Amino acid sequence: MQLSIDANTKVQQARMNPWRQIDSTGKGKIRFTPLGGLGEIGGNMAVLETEDSAIVIDVGMSFPDETMHGVDILVPDFSYLHTIKNKIKGIVITHGHEDHIGAMPYLFKELKFPVYATPLALAMIENKFKEHGLSADTKHFNFVTKREIYDIGDFKVEWIHNTHSIIDACSLAIETPAGVLMHTADFKIDHTPIDGYTMDLHRYAHYGAKGVLCLFSDSTNSHNPNFTKSEKVVGKTFDTLFDLAKGRVIMSTFSSNVHRIYQAMERGVKHGRKICVIGRSMERNVETTRALGFVDIDDRHFIEVHEVPKYSENEVLIVTTGSQGETMAALNRMATDEHRHIKLKPSDTVIISASAIPGNEGSVSKLMNLLMKAGVTVRYKEFADIHVSGHAGQEEQKLILRLVQPKFFLPVHGEYNHIAKHAKTAVECGVDERNILLMSDGDQVELTPKYLKKVKTVKSGKTYIDNQNNMTIENDVVLDRQKLAEDGIINVVAQIAQENQKIVGKPVVTTHGIVADKDDKKFAKEIETLLETMMLNMKTEALKDHRNIENEIRSVVRKHVVRTTKRYPLIIPTIFIV
Numbered sequence: 001m002q003l004s005i006d007a008n009t010k011v012q013q014a015r016m017n018p019w020r021q022i023d024s025t026g027k028g029k030i031r032f033t034p035l036g037g038l039g040e041i042g043g044n045m046a047v048l049e050t051e052d053s054a055i056v057i058d059v060g061m062s063f064p065d066e067t068m069h070g071v072d073i074l075v076p077d078f079s080y081l082h083t084i085k086n087k088i089k090g091i092v093i094t095h096g097h098e099d100h101i102g103a104m105p106y107l108f109k110e111l112k113f114p115v116y117a118t119p120l121a122l123a124m125i126e127n128k129f130k131e132h133g134l135s136a137d138t139k140h141f142n143f144v145t146k147r148e149i150y151d152i153g154d155f156k157v158e159w160i161h162n163t164h165s166i167i168d169a170c171s172l173a174i175e176t177p178a179g180v181l182m183h184t185a186d187f188k189i190d191h192t193p194i195d196g197y198t199m200d201l202h203r204y205a206h207y208g209a210k211g212v213l214c215l216f217s218d219s220t221n222s223h224n225p226n227f228t229k230s231e232k233v234v235g236k237t238f239d240t241l242f243d244l245a246k247g248r249v250i251m252s253t254f255s256s257n258v259h260r261i262y263q264a265m266e267r268g269v270k271h272g273r274k275i276c277v278i279g280r281s282m283e284r285n286v287e288t289t290r291a292l293g294f295v296d297i298d299d300r301h302f303i304e305v306h307e308v309p310k311y312s313e314n315e316v317l318i319v320t321t322g323s324q325g326e327t328m329a330a331l332n333r334m335a336t337d338e339h340r341h342i343k344l345k346p347s348d349t350v351i352i353s354a355s356a357i358p359g360n361e362g363s364v365s366k367l368m369n370l371l372m373k374a375g376v377t378v379r380y381k382e383f384a385d386i387h388v389s390g391h392a393g394q395e396e397q398k399l400i401l402r403l404v405q406p407k408f409f410l411p412v413h414g415e416y417n418h419i420a421k422h423a424k425t426a427v428e429c430g431v432d433e434r435n436i437l438l439m440s441d442g443d444q445v446e447l448t449p450k451y452l453k454k455v456k457t458v459k460s461g462k463t464y465i466d467n468q469n470n471m472t473i474e475n476d477v478v479l480d481r482q483k484l485a486e487d488g489i490i491n492v493v494a495q496i497a498q499e500n501q502k503i504v505g506k507p508v509v510t511t512h513g514i515v516a517d518k519d520d521k522k523f524a525k526e527i528e529t530l531l532e533t534m535m536l537n538m539k540t541e542a543l544k545d546h547r548n549i550e551n552e553i554r555s556v557v558r559k560h561v562v563r564t565t566k567r568y569p570l571i572i573p574t575i576f577i578v
């Protein structure tokens with residue numbers, strides 16, 4: 001008996017840390033550098049490199065905060081990629097979400113590399129390239145097949161099917177000179193996915209059993225103590241909502257959530273409704289996913305927007321964009337009565353099958369107000385399963401940690417609190433606390449079979465993009481806009497006579513955004529008087545140097561305004577020679 005107990009204990013202990021099989025005297029060394037997606041949600045981009053080669057994992061965009069006036073999107077700073085461009089052998093894309101591919105066209109305007117991804121991700125990048133006049137760059141595309149291994153520089157990469165809020169999403173197994181790495185990318189573990197293709201946990205187990213040096217895992221939902229629910233539960237909610245709807249059904253969700261859209265369309269067909277897809281990104285994604293065979297709904301069920309009035313209200317399903325309250329999106333335009341074809345009616349049911357992304361709560365609330373005012377029936381959070389997340393909760397994070405049981409652990413995709421929480425979960429699952437690092441964008445770590453340590457910091461940050469013209473907005477422009485918005489502006493015009501370098505008349509001051517209109521005259525007068533005194537007291541020599549006068553004006557005005565209003569406005573002096 002005791003012998004058997006000992007034998008079993010031995011086996012149990014031996015299987016618990018498969019990474020011990022890794023030869024810890026191995027000389028392989030790699031570096032990992034996140035350039036986006038750590039310390040923030042979104043904008044994911046990271047670099048993995050050896051001495052001679054490098055791969056870039058995902059090239060995503062993120063959204064600005066409310067202080068970045070006139071900025072539509074943020075793309076990661078590509079400076080570091082420029083410094084190592086000669087050794088970059090490829091870009092490895094995990095899935096087609098904006099925060100993983102959205103910055104691709106901006107990168108390709110600066111640097112081009114081979115791109116490796118599954119078909120849907122590449123189709124979505126292709127759409128972006130077309131918009132940016134980069135159609136020819138599709139020649140850099142390499143379509144990958146899951147479960148096959150691709151040699152990219154010093155790395156052997158396998159795409160592993162996972163489940164997420166977009167189809168054709170993948171995790172990665174990467175064999176490197178230092179050992180095997182596994183990167184979950186965005187994932188959840190859906191045991192009943194709509195297309196039947198579950199997460200390929202067998203490959204996780206396969207690599208885990210052989211010994212994984214380091215696991216990189218999605219931390220977005222680290223605070224959820226449970227399992228994230230299956231996408232399937234949303235379909236059940238749709239059944240209830242479609243049964244209740246008397247008039248038109250208008251469903252809005254993320255345009256990339258193909259299975260969500262498909263589930264709504266399927267319910268529409270079942271209830272004898274024609275489907276009308278409205279909104280540029282929604283139309284494009286539905287077209288792409290239907291063309292690739294990911295969505296199998298017959299043409300005869302679709303109608304154009306101008307055909308909607310031909311059908312009775314209970315025969316129409318509108319699938320549209322705008323679930324985040326985006327002002328330019330179709331749903332918002334319907335709600336503000338600005339949509340060319342669709343006017344909301346009290347008999348309509350509007351289903352918002354999404355939750356507000358952090359930062360969008362205000363705009364979603366505004367949308368709710370508009371929809372309620374329009375008198376429609378709004379279906380949102382009161383149905384718990386009207387939306388489910390695409391990211392793993394703790395129980396799924398644990399399953400991955402246990403399947404892989406890595407030596408080192410790097411929680412990724414999240415702000416500090418998300419990755420710190422994920423690190424705690426990892427410790428509970430047997431990862432040594434000393435083998436976990438909490439990283440920020442720009443941190444570079446070195447990884448060998450023996451150690452994981454931070455070695456340096458590289459340049460990281462964001463480039464501001466104006467979506468109207470797809471152009472970069474320089475940092476100083478955004479700073480000026482912040483100053484204008486927060487502290488206002490003062491214009492000073494002064495005239496100097498050419499013949500004797502004396503000031504002509506009084507300087508003229510106009511201010512905006514500092515004091516109320518009714519007080520403006522008095523306020524400007526005060527400054528004018530101060531400036532006049534200052535300039536009259538200036539030596540003729542000093543008045544010759546216009547840069548000097550401008551600086552003096554700024555200094556006098558700034559002092560006065562700070563003293564009287566505690567504000568630091570933009571001050572613009574203009575000197576005329578008359």
Ligand SMILES: [Zn+2]
Pocket residue numbers: 095097100164186
């Ligand atoms: Zn994603």
